[in-house]
Amino acid sequence: MPENIFATRGKEHSIFKDERFLYPEFVPERLPHRDAEIDSLVFALKPVTEKKKPQNSIVLGKSGTGKTVVVKYVLKELEEFSDSARSLYLNCFEFNTRHGILTEISNFLGEPTPRRGIATDEAYTRLLNALKRAAFTPIIVLDEVDQLMYGNEASKLFYDLLRVVEHEKARFGLVLISNDFSLSARLDSRVKSSLGQQSILFEPYSPQQLKDILRERAQYAFNANAIDAEAINVAAGHAAKLGGDARIAIECLLRAGRLAEKENASKLMPEHLKRVFAEVDAAGLRKYLDELSEHEKQLLLLIPSNSSINSGELFKQYKKSLRNPLTERSFRSMLSRLESLSLINAPFTAKGVRGRTRKVSLIVPKEALLRELGKAK
Secondary structure, eight states, X not given: OOOOHHHHOOOSSOOBSOGGGGSTTOOOSOOTTOHHHHHHHHHHHGGGGGTOOOXXXXXXXXXXXXXXXXXXXXHHHHHHHOTTEEEEEEETTTSOSHHHHHHHHHHHTTOOOOSSSSOHHHHHHHHHHHHHHOSSEEEEEEETGGGGOSTTHHHHHHHHHHHHHHHHOOOOEEEEEESOTTHHHHSOHHHHHHHOOEEEEEOOOOHHHHHHHHHHHHHHHBOTTOBOHHHHHHHHHHHHHTTSOHHHHHXXXXXXXXXXXXXXXXXXXXXXXXXXXXXXXXXXXXXXXXXXXXXXXXXXXHSOSSSOEEHHHHHHHHHHHOSSXXXXXXXXHHHHHHHHTTSEEOXXXXXXXXXXXXXXXESSOHHHHHHHTTOOO
């Protein structure tokens, strides 16, 4: 009988010691350069350990700045320290309706609730009943919460959850994670007054901070002497050009390591990284392009590839390019949103003729953008 094909596909050189340290869902035991942000979240949640009500938090920052991993790390530490709290993490790309989130929370609290076949009010009633019986304080994390901001889903949902605290006198915590810096301003006034939140801002990682993060991950993910020292610098430099996105840098290391193993290389070299950059960039770009409006996509296509453009001039081009362009105010909001997604840079410069202006430039490669939007020639 022939030997199993998996047994015969051996490798002379092994690159990885444990590649799980590079997975997106991995939560490390140490988070470099995020001590202040961790302390802020601990301060907000510490009252739970004393049977008191936690402070709600809005966690803001561009993609890849460590928002999600910090929140998961702090909640893991909280649950290990005290049995007074349990957390539920929901990504609003998957759970993007009021009904879906309410039913998921009810199930988390021990009240079996189907996602289909019952009214939203019934799901909310079940949630209330389950909360009265709960022996712990639920901390509900809504990641990518801006996905709820289209329509009235967010305001209705937050109002539901905040009513729990006001009318049922129950302890309940909310942690909202977003890359939309205008999130608070977009919330309903009733919600803003009841939310009573603190905002925790995550600044992009610097090139040196990215190197520190990658070295720490690489120490556990790769075998000794299996990664060239310059590869860390190359991965960090690439991520820095894309707005300081640590997730992209870590994903590049993972894919480059797999490529090196596939080729039976003795080391992961900078050349392996350079060969996976386009693939990783396209995957990250695709995620955000899928959620953009047609106006936002058109605006991206108008930005030059290797230079910046004045926001006033860009607005003129935008108005000419579409039959029904949005207002200048909406245009400014689109710029802010595209910047929060790390697709563009748009810093304010000195005042122009009509007030403050912005210099707009692309972060993502124009070729990848054209390809993903089907505009490549």
